[in-house]
Amino acid sequence: GDSVTQMEGPVTLSEEAFLTINCTYTATGYPSLFWYVQYPGEGLQLLLKATKADDKGSNKGFEATYRKETTSFHLEKGSVQVSDSAVYFCALSDSGNTPLVFGKGTRLSVIA
Amino acid sequence: EPEVTQTPSHQVTQMGQEVILRCVPISNHLYFYWYRQILGQKVEFLVSFYNNEISEKSEIFDDQFSVERPDGSNFTLKIRSTKLEDSAMYFCASKKDREETQYFGPGTRLLVL
Numbered sequence: 428g429d430s431v432t433q434m435e436g437p438v439t440l441s442e443e444a445f446l447t448i449n450c451t452y453t454a455t456g457y458p459s460l461f462w463y464v465q466y467p468g469e470g471l472q473l474l475l476k477a478t479k480a481d482d483k484g485s486n487k488g489f490e491a492t493y494r495k496e497t498t499s500f501h502l503e504k505g506s507v508q509v510s511d512s513a514v515y516f517c518a519l520s521d522s523g524n525t526p527l528v529f530g531k532g533t534r535l536s537v538i539a
Numbered sequence: 540e541p542e543v544t545q546t547p548s549h550q551v552t553q554m555g556q557e558v559i560l561r562c563v564p565i566s567n568h569l570y571f572y573w574y575r576q577i578l579g580q581k582v583e584f585l586v587s588f589y590n591n592e593i594s595e596k597s598e599i600f601d602d603q604f605s606v607e608r609p610d611g612s613n614f615t616l617k618i619r620s621t622k623l624e625d626s627a628m629y630f631c632a633s634k635k636d637r638e639e640t641q642y643f644g645p646g647t648r649l650l651v652l
Contacts, residue, residue, distance in 0.1 A: 459639050470543070470645035471582075471630060478639065516582060523639050524570055526584035526595060527632075 429454045433517045433530035440507050440537050448502040448533045450491075450517035458519040460484075460493055460500040461527065465514045474502075474515070507537045541565045543644035545631050551650045552621055560616045560647045562631030571614045572632040572641060573606065575599070582630065588614065621651045 434449040452458065462474040462484070475484030480495035489504045500517060517530040544563045552558050564571050573585040586596040588606055605617045614633075618625055628648050632641040 461640075463643070468645075470545075471632075471643035473640055473642070476640065518582075520639055523637060524587070524589070524594070524634075526572060526587055526597075527574075527582075527641060528584070529574075529582040531581045 429458065429519060429521060429528045431517050431519055431528055431530035433515075433533055435531070436514075436533040436535065438533060438535045440535070442509055442537055442539050443506045444537075446502070446504040446507045446511075446535065448515055448517075448535070450500045450502065450530060452498050452500065452517075452519050454498075454519055454521060456521045458521050459523075460491070461518045461520070462489070462491055462500070462502050463516040463518060463529075465516065465532070467513070471516065507535070509537045509539055511535060512537050543631055543633055543642050545629075545644035545647050547647060548645065549648045549650075551652065554623055554651055555620050558618050558621055558649065560618075560629050560631075560649070562614045562616070562633075562644055563612050564614055564631065564633030565642055566612070567635065568633035568642070569636045570594075570634045570641075571606075571608070572634075573616045574630045574632065574643075575627040576630070576646075577624075577627045585616070585629075621649075623651050625649060626651045 459478045461476045463471040464474045475486040477484040477493035483492045514532045518527040571588040576582045628646045631644045634641045
Protein backbone atom coordinates (compact mmCIF):
# COMPACT_ATOMS: atom_id res chain seq x y z
CA GLY A 428 0.00 0.00 0.00
CA ASP A 429 0.91 3.66 -0.06
CA SER A 430 3.37 4.94 2.51
CA VAL A 431 5.25 8.05 3.57
CA THR A 432 8.66 8.12 5.20
CA GLN A 433 10.01 11.26 6.78
CA MET A 434 13.14 11.95 8.68
CA GLU A 435 13.14 11.14 12.33
CA GLY A 436 13.25 13.96 14.78
CA PRO A 437 13.57 15.80 16.91
CA VAL A 438 15.35 18.51 14.99
CA THR A 439 16.78 21.40 16.96
CA LEU A 440 17.95 24.53 15.14
CA SER A 441 19.03 28.00 16.05
CA GLU A 442 16.95 30.91 14.85
CA GLU A 443 17.69 31.91 11.23
CA ALA A 444 19.14 28.49 10.40
CA PHE A 445 18.20 26.63 7.21
CA LEU A 446 15.67 23.84 7.58
CA THR A 447 15.23 20.70 5.55
CA ILE A 448 12.88 17.91 6.54
CA ASN A 449 13.07 14.98 4.15
CA CYS A 450 10.00 13.16 2.95
CA THR A 451 9.75 10.29 0.46
CA TYR A 452 6.73 8.32 -0.56
CA THR A 453 5.58 5.18 -2.29
CA ALA A 454 2.27 5.17 -4.08
CA THR A 455 0.54 3.06 -6.69
CA GLY A 456 -1.07 6.03 -8.40
CA TYR A 457 -0.22 9.68 -8.89
CA PRO A 458 -0.79 11.16 -5.46
CA SER A 459 -1.21 14.68 -4.19
CA LEU A 460 1.35 15.59 -1.54
CA PHE A 461 0.91 17.68 1.59
CA TRP A 462 2.75 19.09 4.53
CA TYR A 463 0.71 19.58 7.69
CA VAL A 464 1.94 21.36 10.82
CA GLN A 465 0.82 20.88 14.40
CA TYR A 466 1.67 23.71 16.79
CA PRO A 467 1.67 22.90 20.51
CA GLY A 468 -1.83 22.27 21.79
CA GLU A 469 -3.45 22.68 18.37
CA GLY A 470 -4.77 20.50 15.57
CA LEU A 471 -3.22 19.68 12.23
CA GLN A 472 -3.07 22.63 9.83
CA LEU A 473 -2.32 22.43 6.16
CA LEU A 474 1.00 24.14 5.51
CA LEU A 475 1.34 23.56 1.77
CA LYS A 476 0.51 21.10 -0.96
CA ALA A 477 1.39 20.06 -4.51
CA THR A 478 -0.75 18.04 -6.87
CA LYS A 479 1.53 17.24 -9.79
CA ALA A 480 5.16 16.67 -10.66
CA ASP A 481 7.44 19.71 -10.43
CA ASP A 482 4.78 21.74 -8.63
CA LYS A 483 6.17 23.80 -5.79
CA GLY A 484 3.97 24.40 -2.77
CA SER A 485 4.85 27.37 -0.59
CA ASN A 486 3.49 29.13 2.48
CA LYS A 487 4.92 31.19 5.35
CA GLY A 488 8.42 30.92 3.89
CA PHE A 489 8.25 27.13 3.64
CA GLU A 490 8.60 25.39 0.29
CA ALA A 491 8.42 21.86 -1.04
CA THR A 492 8.72 20.61 -4.62
CA TYR A 493 6.98 17.49 -5.92
CA ARG A 494 9.76 15.34 -7.38
CA LYS A 495 8.29 12.35 -9.15
CA GLU A 496 11.65 10.98 -10.27
CA THR A 497 12.89 10.71 -6.69
CA THR A 498 9.41 10.27 -5.12
CA SER A 499 10.21 13.05 -2.69
CA PHE A 500 8.60 16.16 -1.23
CA HIS A 501 11.22 17.67 1.05
CA LEU A 502 10.23 20.66 3.18
CA GLU A 503 12.60 23.62 3.29
CA LYS A 504 12.78 27.02 4.88
CA GLY A 505 15.64 29.43 4.48
CA SER A 506 15.51 31.05 7.92
CA VAL A 507 13.53 29.48 10.75
CA GLN A 508 12.00 31.38 13.64
CA VAL A 509 11.16 30.34 17.18
CA SER A 510 7.50 30.44 16.18
CA ASP A 511 8.13 27.63 13.66
CA SER A 512 8.61 25.17 16.53
CA ALA A 513 6.02 22.48 15.87
CA VAL A 514 5.57 18.95 14.57
CA TYR A 515 5.58 18.65 10.77
CA PHE A 516 3.78 15.84 8.96
CA CYS A 517 4.24 14.81 5.37
CA ALA A 518 1.18 13.15 3.82
CA LEU A 519 -0.23 11.92 0.54
CA SER A 520 -3.63 11.27 -0.93
CA ASP A 521 -4.12 9.01 -3.92
CA SER A 522 -7.21 10.83 -5.16
CA GLY A 523 -9.44 13.64 -4.04
CA ASN A 524 -11.61 11.77 -1.56
CA THR A 525 -9.29 9.06 -0.29
CA PRO A 526 -7.84 9.18 3.20
CA LEU A 527 -4.52 10.82 3.86
CA VAL A 528 -1.51 8.63 4.51
CA PHE A 529 0.84 10.31 6.97
CA GLY A 530 4.46 10.06 7.88
CA LYS A 531 5.43 9.78 11.54
CA GLY A 532 5.97 13.48 11.97
CA THR A 533 9.14 15.46 12.71
CA ARG A 534 9.35 17.63 15.78
CA LEU A 535 11.19 20.90 15.15
CA SER A 536 12.47 23.03 17.99
CA VAL A 537 13.94 26.43 17.17
CA ILE A 538 15.95 28.15 19.86
CA ALA A 539 16.72 31.85 20.07
CA GLU B 540 -12.54 31.57 9.28
CA PRO B 541 -14.63 28.41 9.77
CA GLU B 542 -12.92 25.55 11.54
CA VAL B 543 -13.51 22.00 12.65
CA THR B 544 -14.21 21.70 16.36
CA GLN B 545 -13.98 18.66 18.61
CA THR B 546 -15.21 17.87 22.10
CA PRO B 547 -14.06 16.98 24.63
CA SER B 548 -10.43 18.02 24.37
CA HIS B 549 -9.47 15.32 26.88
CA GLN B 550 -11.28 12.21 28.05
CA VAL B 551 -10.24 9.69 30.66
CA THR B 552 -12.21 6.46 30.87
CA GLN B 553 -12.03 3.00 32.37
CA MET B 554 -11.35 -0.02 30.21
CA GLY B 555 -14.60 -1.52 28.95
CA GLN B 556 -16.53 1.75 29.06
CA GLU B 557 -18.16 3.36 26.06
CA VAL B 558 -16.94 6.73 24.83
CA ILE B 559 -18.35 9.12 22.27
CA LEU B 560 -16.09 11.66 20.64
CA ARG B 561 -17.78 14.58 18.98
CA CYS B 562 -16.86 16.68 16.01
CA VAL B 563 -18.51 19.60 14.26
CA PRO B 564 -17.18 19.72 10.69
CA ILE B 565 -17.10 22.88 8.60
CA SER B 566 -20.66 23.55 7.54
CA ASN B 567 -20.46 23.23 3.73
CA HIS B 568 -18.16 20.21 3.77
CA LEU B 569 -19.42 16.86 2.58
CA TYR B 570 -16.66 14.38 3.44
CA PHE B 571 -15.79 13.53 7.04
CA TYR B 572 -12.93 11.53 8.47
CA TRP B 573 -11.61 10.18 11.75
CA TYR B 574 -7.91 9.59 12.31
CA ARG B 575 -6.00 8.66 15.40
CA GLN B 576 -2.44 9.03 16.62
CA ILE B 577 -1.09 6.77 19.30
CA LEU B 578 1.63 8.57 21.22
CA GLY B 579 4.86 8.60 19.26
CA GLN B 580 3.36 6.87 16.24
CA LYS B 581 1.91 7.82 12.87
CA VAL B 582 -1.42 9.49 12.30
CA GLU B 583 -3.60 6.60 11.12
CA PHE B 584 -6.83 6.67 9.16
CA LEU B 585 -9.88 5.11 10.81
CA VAL B 586 -12.93 5.86 8.70
CA SER B 587 -14.41 8.19 6.10
CA PHE B 588 -18.05 9.15 5.79
CA TYR B 589 -19.98 10.60 2.88
CA ASN B 590 -23.65 10.92 2.05
CA ASN B 591 -24.65 9.47 5.42
CA GLU B 592 -22.69 6.29 5.10
CA ILE B 593 -19.21 4.94 5.60
CA SER B 594 -17.25 5.23 2.35
CA GLU B 595 -14.02 3.62 3.53
CA LYS B 596 -12.62 2.15 6.73
CA SER B 597 -9.29 0.79 7.87
CA GLU B 598 -8.48 -2.48 9.62
CA ILE B 599 -8.40 -0.58 12.90
CA PHE B 600 -12.08 0.30 12.55
CA ASP B 601 -13.54 -2.95 13.84
CA ASP B 602 -16.94 -3.74 15.36
CA GLN B 603 -16.09 -1.78 18.50
CA PHE B 604 -16.15 1.44 16.50
CA SER B 605 -19.07 3.23 14.92
CA VAL B 606 -19.72 6.64 13.42
CA GLU B 607 -22.84 8.65 13.14
CA ARG B 608 -24.06 11.97 11.87
CA PRO B 609 -27.04 12.35 14.18
CA ASP B 610 -28.05 15.79 12.95
CA GLY B 611 -26.94 18.29 10.34
CA SER B 612 -23.86 19.41 12.21
CA ASN B 613 -22.34 16.76 14.48
CA PHE B 614 -20.19 13.81 13.46
CA THR B 615 -19.47 11.32 16.23
CA LEU B 616 -17.11 8.42 16.80
CA LYS B 617 -18.23 5.82 19.33
CA ILE B 618 -16.02 3.20 20.89
CA ARG B 619 -18.30 0.63 22.53
CA SER B 620 -15.94 -1.06 24.93
CA THR B 621 -12.64 0.72 25.23
CA LYS B 622 -9.32 -1.09 25.47
CA LEU B 623 -6.03 0.18 26.82
CA GLU B 624 -4.67 0.31 23.29
CA ASP B 625 -7.40 2.76 22.26
CA SER B 626 -5.54 5.46 24.17
CA ALA B 627 -4.59 7.99 21.51
CA MET B 628 -5.29 11.41 20.07
CA TYR B 629 -8.34 11.27 17.82
CA PHE B 630 -8.63 13.78 14.99
CA CYS B 631 -11.70 14.64 13.00
CA ALA B 632 -11.34 16.14 9.52
CA SER B 633 -13.67 17.39 6.84
CA LYS B 634 -13.45 18.54 3.26
CA LYS B 635 -15.46 19.91 0.40
CA ASP B 636 -16.45 17.90 -2.60
CA ARG B 637 -13.87 17.98 -5.45
CA GLU B 638 -11.20 19.52 -3.25
CA GLU B 639 -8.24 17.69 -1.82
CA THR B 640 -7.52 19.63 1.32
CA GLN B 641 -8.80 18.10 4.53
CA TYR B 642 -9.30 20.45 7.47
CA PHE B 643 -8.55 19.03 10.88
CA GLY B 644 -9.91 19.67 14.32
CA PRO B 645 -7.70 20.12 17.39
CA GLY B 646 -8.16 16.51 18.49
CA THR B 647 -9.47 14.65 21.52
CA ARG B 648 -6.91 13.01 23.73
CA LEU B 649 -8.37 9.74 25.01
CA LEU B 650 -6.79 7.91 27.90
CA VAL B 651 -8.08 4.45 28.79
CA LEU B 652 -7.10 3.18 32.25
